Amino acid sequence: MKPLMLEGLSKRFGSQQALEKLTLAVRPGEITGFVGGNGAGKTTAMRIGVGVLEPDEGRVLWGDAPVTRAETERFGYMPEERGLYPKMTVARQLTYLGELHGLSRAEARDAMVRWTERLRITQHRDKRVATLSLGNQQRVQLAAALVHDPDVLLLDEPFSGLDPLAVDDMSEVLRTKAEQGVPVLFSSHQLDLVEQLCDRVAIVRAGRLAACGTHQELRPADPRGQVYVEIDGAGGDWPADCAAAAAHRAHEQGVLVDLAAGRTENDLLAQAARHGTIRQMRRHEPSLAELFRDLVEPADDPPEDRGEPDTPASDPARTSDLDKVSA
Numbered sequence: 001m002k003p004l005m006l007e008g009l010s011k012r013f014g015s016q017q018a019l020e021k022l023t024l025a026v027r028p029g030e031i032t033g034f035v036g037g038n039g040a041g042k043t044t045a046m047r048i049g050v051g052v053l054e055p056d057e058g059r060v061l062w063g064d065a066p067v068t069r070a071e072t073e074r075f076g077y078m079p080e081e082r083g084l085y086p087k088m089t090v091a092r093q094l095t096y097l098g099e100l101h102g103l104s105r106a107e108a109r110d111a112m113v114r115w116t117e118r119l120r121i122t123q124h125r126d127k128r129v130a131t132l133s134l135g136n137q138q139r140v141q142l143a144a145a146l147v148h149d150p151d152v153l154l155l156d157e158p159f160s161g162l163d164p165l166a167v168d169d170m171s172e173v174l175r176t177k178a179e180q181g182v183p184v185l186f187s188s189h190q191l192d193l194v195e196q197l198c199d200r201v202a203i204v205r206a207g208r209l210a211a212c213g214t215h216q217e218l219r220p221a222d223p224r225g226q227v228y229v230e231i232d233g234a235g236g237d238w239p240a241d242c243a244a245a246a247a248h249r250a251h252e253q254g255v256l257v258d259l260a261a262g263r264t265e266n267d268l269l270a271q272a273a274r275h276g277t278i279r280q281m282r283r284h285e286p287s288l289a290e291l292f293r294d295l296v297e298p299a300d301d302p303p304e305d306r307g308e309p310d311t312p313a314s315d316p317a318r319t320s321d322l323d324k325v326s327a
């Protein structure tokens, strides 16, 4: 399987610059999470990726060459607005979509049977889509994206509104497709889920790639990091009189401390111990949600601020992995 490359995509709707030179590689055999605030440009990028929208600038590469219309037929796309025919039965719908993507009637029927079993919607095969719960409609929508055994999977918020069992089913299917070598890209606002499921995360901000990499690569390079400390009954402000603490804030059941310059964890430990029994002390690894907030929160900037590249995008440590792919 080949990577799907979105290369230098720009797209404007009226006065709204939806994408600004966005470049992103979706690698075969990996799940890439596509995250960003509302209106950051994820849907626009995916629609261009599957060929339902033309970019103003940039191109979509499948492997080394620009993707052709025939090749996009081999892509699987789950649109955010969901594109099912409400009055058609599930079975008819999936079979029809399979045929549209080039399968014979018998192959399409087999694929419908297989995916309705896999996604646990066999009991709904003869029902009209509109009569299903939203979660089950979403399972059908995923089946619709998979029925022709696609070479690439692009899914726009596939997890929104799913119950935990459906989240597990959906996650398992995406993982299996990636293991088969398919490049998988999905957008989501559920950052815990993205962190768990994705091999790589692309963070988009105001139409640009703010950062892309594995969770490890996205973490700040600062080797000092922060220290999480939990002390029995000490309250949240005990670091205020610790010389080893430059700053602190409440976090989970304890506090997150920035070590002061020249101080070590041992200095902090000694000072913390004076405040009570230490339950936990560990180097803090920021979650994806924290990294995301750091990178994306200033996205409320007015549109005129969009002209300059975002600092993280120009940070080689944060885009180095992408560079390797595009090189």
Ligand SMILES: Nc1ncnc2c1ncn2[C@@H]1O[C@H](COP(=O)(O)OP(=O)(O)OP(=O)(O)O)[C@@H](O)[C@H]1O
Binding pocket: 013, 014, 016, 017, 018, 036, 037, 038, 039, 040, 041, 042, 043, 044, 045, 080
């Ligand atoms: N067809 C359209 N016509 C006009 N503006 C559009 C159109 N599609 C997208 N936009 C605008 O482009 C920008 C990017 O939208 P897009 O839907 O790609 O963002 P998103 O990251 O998917 O957002 P969300 O997380 O809210 O779904 C937004 O400002 C949006 O209003």
